[in-house]
Amino acid sequence: MKVRAFNNVTGSRAQARITPLALALTAGSAALAIVTAAMLGAAPASANTGAPRSSAESFQAMSTSTNSATSTVIATGAFTTAGTFTGSLAQGGTDTARLPGGTFKITAGKFSGATGFFPGTCLTISQGNGTYKIHDGKGNYARISGSGGFAFNAQSVAVRNASGDCGGTIASELIITLKGPVKL
Numbered sequence: 001m002k003v004r005a006f007n008n009v010t011g012s013r014a015q016a017r018i019t020p021l022a023l024a025l026t027a028g029s030a031a032l033a034i035v036t037a038a039m040l041g042a043a044p045a046s047a048n049t050g051a052p053r054s055s056a057e058s059f060q061a062m063s064t065s066t067n068s069a070t071s072t073v074i075a076t077g078a079f080t081t082a083g084t085f086t087g088s089l090a091q092g093g094t095d096t097a098r099l100p101g102g103t104f105k106i107t108a109g110k111f112s113g114a115t116g117f118f119p120g121t122c123l124t125i126s127q128g129n130g131t132y133k134i135h136d137g138k139g140n141y142a143r144i145s146g147s148g149g150f151a152f153n154a155q156s157v158a159v160r161n162a163s164g165d166c167g168g169t170i171a172s173e174l175i176i177t178l179k180g181p182v183k184l
Helices: 020-039
Strands: 002-006 013-017 054-063 070-077 081-087 094-099 102-118 123-139 145-160 166-183
Touching: 054 145, 070 094, 070 166, 102 145, 123 166
Parallel strands: none
Antiparallel strands: 002 013, 054 070, 054 166, 070 081, 081 094, 094 102, 102 123, 123 145, 145 166
16 A cells, blocks of 8 residues: 655655555554453543542553652543552552642552562562552542452562672662542
8 A cells, every 4th residue: 555645844745655464553553442441441521510529540560660669650531630659558558659730549458479589680579469459539539439459579689799699789670550440
């Protein structure tokens, strides 16, 4: 398939060729977006009647810091926004979600996890899952409540010191995924 393109800056016309692979990738991306939206329970927007509404919400938090308990988070579902989680949810504790317009707390309930250390490579891997409860909302999230399940994966690499032992952490990553219904 050939497509004519016009460059608004130079005023020139060029002819581009769309390959079958590019077309397949575009179609595949569109199909993936539709399937993902269906799996996450995406629905058309509706007017807020003032009564709490319940809808599925997903949070994806990630950190690459070796010395901070703060992760960047993206929330999608009942509301879509970005902010931070700070705390110890991945250790069975509580995180504070700081989003535009307010905050709320997420506390781990049932929790299980395992950690493996590989001294030959100075690699530590941790994985776990559990349940959570959302509470103590402030600002726009004053009425928020909800619960669900979460999973986390973390890994870190330490530097090998002069004596051949694993020393301080030089790189780490933590990914936490939470999914469940919320009421606003």
